[in-house]
Amino acid sequence: MNQHGPGLVQDVEVEDVAGSLSVAEWDFAAARARLGAHGFVLASGGGMVRLGGATTTIEAPCVIWLPSGLAGSVRLDAGARGVAMTVSDAALGRVVPASSIAVPLRQAIDRPLLGIRIDAAAARGVIRDLEDMRREALDDLPGMREAIMSRLCLVLIAFWRMGGVAAQPQASPRVLVQGFLQLVELNARAQWRVADYARTMGISTDRLTTAIRRATGQSPLELLHGRLLQDAEGLLERSSLQVSEIADALGFRDAGYFNRFFSRLNGVSPGRYRQQVQKLRAARDKSYAAWP
Structure with a gap:
């Protein structure tokens, strides 16, 4: 396989498909498929995609997208040119914007695109975004990560549009839960209400509550509170903040309300929790110091 210039920034990798003189093949066996999603934008050439026992012939300019967890292979004819990328589940979870397109975009990138034909200008535009991502990784300038993730978001939106923007009438419960949890990571400290999450996801509060409770056994509010408690415990354990x-950092309107919130969920006050952690740490350090 004649590839060059791979660029890896944590969990986003971009590489050239550079016109090999022989057939090039990517085999995403089950173990590798779980590592992330795989995308290809071909500017010229052709080949085939194997997925689930079926074979699809592809011809450039086109887009291929294999979501995480799907085992398959991509075989490109000699001379094919374009760009390939691998994106981890962690990156996909972070990159989807906290907006009204979060659910349909998440739903779209959970579906494969097997050689969707696009016009040459669209192919060049997406390839340019992918090449910019790799260039950012090589330059390693301030804001590199943010720049790469912004471009990755543009690429995923382009894939979504190429696959047909019209989303299914009802997002699956799994997609709803994934979208909610991702929004919680972004907005828990902003003290969003459950209704705010439902509105951003374009669904009713009742539907969100039903989907979350069925999937997790908890209500959306319980998950929100659990995330805030986790952040609070981390800050009490590892920071010197009062x-x-x-x-204030967690978005509570006053310290008294935060104290009541923490005590109700944890069973002890924030101050008492910090004291307990410090005592355990001191005992552990003393035990280590006693080692020969």
């Missing part, structure tokens, strides 16, 4: 400063 309790009032932690309350």
Whole structure:
């Protein structure tokens, strides 16, 4: 396989498909498929995609997208040119924007695109975005990660549009849960209400609550509170911030409300929790110091 210039930034990798003189093949066996999703934009050439026992012939300019977890292979004819990328599940979870397109975009990138034909200008535009991602990785300038993730978002939106923007009438419960959890990661400290999440996802609060409870056994509010508690415990354990400063960092309107929230969920006050952690740490350090 004649490839060059791979660029890896944590969990986003971009590489050239550079006109090999022989057939080039990517085999995404089950173990590798779980590592992330795989995308190809071909500017010239052709080949085939094997997925689930079926074979699809492809011809450039086209787009291929194999979501994470799908085992298959991509075989390109000699002379094919374009760009390939691999994106981890973690990157996909972070890159989907917290907006009204979050659910349909997440739903779209969970579906394969097997050689969707596009016009040459569209192919060049997506390839340019992918090449810019690799260039950012090589230059390693301030804001590199943000620039790469922004371009990755543009690429995924382009794939979504190429595959047909019209989303299914009802997103699956799994997609709803994934979208909600991703929005929680972005907005928990902003103290969003459950209704805010439902509105951003374009669904009713009742439907969100039903999907989350069926999938997790908890309500959306319980998951939100659990995420805030996790952040609070982390700050109490690893920072020197005052309790009032932690309350402010987590979006609570006052320290008293934060104290009541933490005590109700954890069973002890924030101050008492920090003391317990410090005592355990001191005992552990003392035990280590006693080792010969």
